[in-house]
Amino acid sequence: MRRASGWRGALAAIADHGFLLALAAVCLLPLYVMLVASFERATDFDGAALLPSLSPTLENYRAVWTELGFDRMFVNSTVLSLSSAAIATSLAAGAAFGFVRLRFAGRGLLLAGVIATMAIPAIVVIVPLSVVMTELGLVDRLPSAILAEAGLLLPFAIFLLYTYMRDLPVELFEAAEVDGASRRRQFFEIALPLARPALATTFLVSAIYAWNDLLIPLVLWQAEALTTLMVGLALLGPSRAGTQNVPLLMAGATISILPLAAAFALARRAIVRGLVEGGER
């Protein structure tokens, strides 16, 4: 990548990459502002200043974490995100394998139907969903949001895993069939191990979606003990903080995206490892 040394080379590189740098700046600036503001004192805060405060403070984080209950929200978000992603990914793996390996009447129609439901936004089903959950007496109990979130994630998860499993060499399953392996064994010993990269991707994307989702937990987990980070952030607006406390809001926002950044960094390596150890292809 490096073509020339010395400051002239560096200048040339900057010119070359100027466009990309500008683009990166547009993406990163809001994050930067968020980060900088989160360390300001509410009294010092000046919306126009771009430089970090001379007297940074962790007070916002402390206040958000302990007084506003972000510690509990963090746990709730984690529970919602991980369990709904796990449920969606495992159910989708079975469904995808079935769509790939089983030949049954109405298979194409069913698959098309599943994929079509991806187009239905959560807001459309939230009212009936809420009614059903109320009838079942599940509102404000753990399973409600987890199951609803998993259900919303399923079509996408099935689609992703189906396209991946469809491309696995069919002879592997035929060889296993002739070898005497049951469908169950084909699923657990061949399809799942070979689909590991896709499973990781599906789980990760599902977890991020669930983590970021506002609607489902807002409606189904109304109890304060079940508030998630996204719901908490939404409530941290002017109505709750009185005069708008931007640094406080920014500290909350930072907390809410930290796990995502970490998950991304870790999972990216896992996915690459999965690919390398995966198929022969």
Add this chain to the structure above:
Amino acid sequence: MGSSRVASGDGSAVASLALTGAHKVFPGGTQALRGVDLEVADGELMVLVGPSGCGKTTALRAIAGLEPLTAGRVEIGGADVSELEPAARDVAMVFQNYALYPNMTVARNLAFGLRARRVAREERDRRVLEVARALELEELLDRRPRQLSGGQRQRVAMGRAIVREPRAFLMDEPLSNLDARLRVQTRGEIVRLQARLGATTVYVTHDQVEALTMGSRVAVMDGGRIRQVDTPAGLYDRPADTFVAGFVGSPPASLLRGRLGPCADGAIVCAVGDGAATLGAPALAARPALRAAVGREVVVGVPADGFTLGPPGGGGLSGTVALAELLGAETLVHVELTDAGQAGARATVVGRFGRGGAAAVGDPVSVVLDPERLDFFDAESGLALERPAVR
């Protein structure tokens, strides 16, 4: 391969195989099999050979149970297995691209079928090790398929089939992914292995040399039908139709248009283009049916060793040497005939000659047919005028 005994004659019973009236129509309407009857005896190595799309792989997959037949029956060991799942048929299959499980080590690949069939662990380990020894895979047991060479993968695929001790082996072009030298070597190894195991085997290939050198019997397929089932020598000496004649042999027989006519002394003359071959008593003794065809158009099959080259004139078919391919000890000479026996048609005969006798490209020559080596086929149906002795 090692000398140790592979699989056993002790437990597994090999079995005969049969396809009866097998028809297969794919959903798109493609007719892959159009009434295939095939019987493979206990312990026999039967080769299915034919050009791509002839239905040979479909036939093999039908025996395995991977392709349900539209009509017809599959029998293994005399029992109808047409409705059985592949697992219940107790056959092993070697796939063209080996289909090794990439996520498993060689040892686990070998053991997979045994685990699936719930063979006890000790027995499993013993058999895997035995097969690994015989196929020289011991050192590779902990490797994964992608860490193996093509030849090693091929041996693992063979081992995975052998270790099961199935009632029959089905092999779908198992050598086509190997380089030429390894292919010839492995060909011999498979034949020896098959003989030692005494295992009923159906072997699919598109390579007729492979078919002739490996099979105790060979079934030649084309267009979803079996054209002829015979020993390799039988295919070469008594091709059942023009397809078989033009497919078997390297190079295969050249097919020319001709007409049979009467001749003095009860002989028959076969006119081809501007030349002719006279079939006297010895040639006719082996071809009694030719007399009935006198006066008819025929297709003449000229094997590569069925003619000699002489100077122009002299009663042969006149032509020009178009190509001479030196193959080490021998030369393949392609002669383009001046008169192909049909208006506007071009015909080439290909012959195999020693190095010395080869003519140079561009030489005018006369093709002198050896009447005893010719095969005659009905011009319309393409069927041999003499039915081969073995069906």
